[in-house]
Amino acid sequence: MSDKESLIQKAKLLEQAERWQDMALCMKQVVEMGGDLLTTEERNLLSVGYKNMVDSRRLALLNIASAERKATDDSETLQAAKWSREKAHVVTELKEMCGEVLVLLDKFLIKRVDTSAVDVADAVSLESEVFYRKMAGDYFRYLAEISEGEEKEDMVMGARESYKKAHEKAANLKTTHPIRIGLALILNFSLFHYDVRNDPQEARRLFCYLQL
Numbered sequence: 001m002s003d004k005e006s007l008i009q010k011a012k013l014l015e016q017a018e019r020w021q022d023m024a025l026c027m028k029q030v031v032e033m034g035g036d037l038l039t040t041e042e043r044n045l046l047s048v049g050y051k052n053m054v055d056s057r058r059l060a061l062l063n064i065a066s067a068e069r070k071a072t073d074d075s076e077t078l079q080a081a082k083w084s085r086e087k088a089h090v091v092t093e094l095k096e097m098c099g100e101v102l103v104l105l106d107k108f109l110i111k112r113v114d115t116s117a118v119d120v121a122d123a124v125s126l127e128s129e130v131f132y133r134k135m136a137g138d139y140f141r142y143l144a145e146i147s148e149g150e151e152k153e154d155m156v157m158g159a160r161e162s163y164k165k166a167h168e169k170a171a172n173l174k175t176t177h178p179i180r181i182g183l184a185l186i187l188n189f190s191l192f193h194y195d196v197r198n199d200p201q202e203a204r205r206l207f208c209y210l211q212l
Contacts (some may be wrong), residue, residue, distance in 0.1 A: 004033055007026045007027070010028075010042075015045065015048060020048075020049050020050075020053045021049075021053055023045070023048070025049075027050075030046075032108065037112055037124060037128055038128070039147070040159075047131075047135060050100075057094040058142065074204045094143075095146065098139045098143050105134075110129065113128040116131065126169060127177070131179055136158070137158075140159035143155040144159055161199070
């Protein structure tokens, strides 16, 4: 069994144990080995590992925000300070994780499948490119959620451009393709906020990531 195969098998076992950080590390090493395109299974292992790592931190930030709202009076100043420190720690972790994913995408994965220089892209490369550009959009979006000022603007721009490129490439996939459906879901979610929840601000926030 090759080193790559060993890492992939280990990642599968770690997924079953829900050890997301170790799973992501295994797949990071697989990506950095270079070589052929990742298979659909390998691509999904990479995505699952990092997504669960990041989601746990995003959930932690929601819980911290809820706790901070409850610790607003002077009698709970020490508690508020504690939550503030915890928030800073989680934000740092989340930025590092998202940055790690974006480096893997930019330095290794997207470069391998960039179809812009060819007239007719093969189906595997096209599907992979859509997947990775959408993934980049997701992680820029996560960073935008926790950034401020110019940094936030940069993250929003990165998300918008990544989603835009994914959307353009996805037009060449079959309309029933699950990756394309995933992109359409974001657009539909934006319309949901506008038409159903009567929340145009949230609808615009979501739609800006896919502004064409």
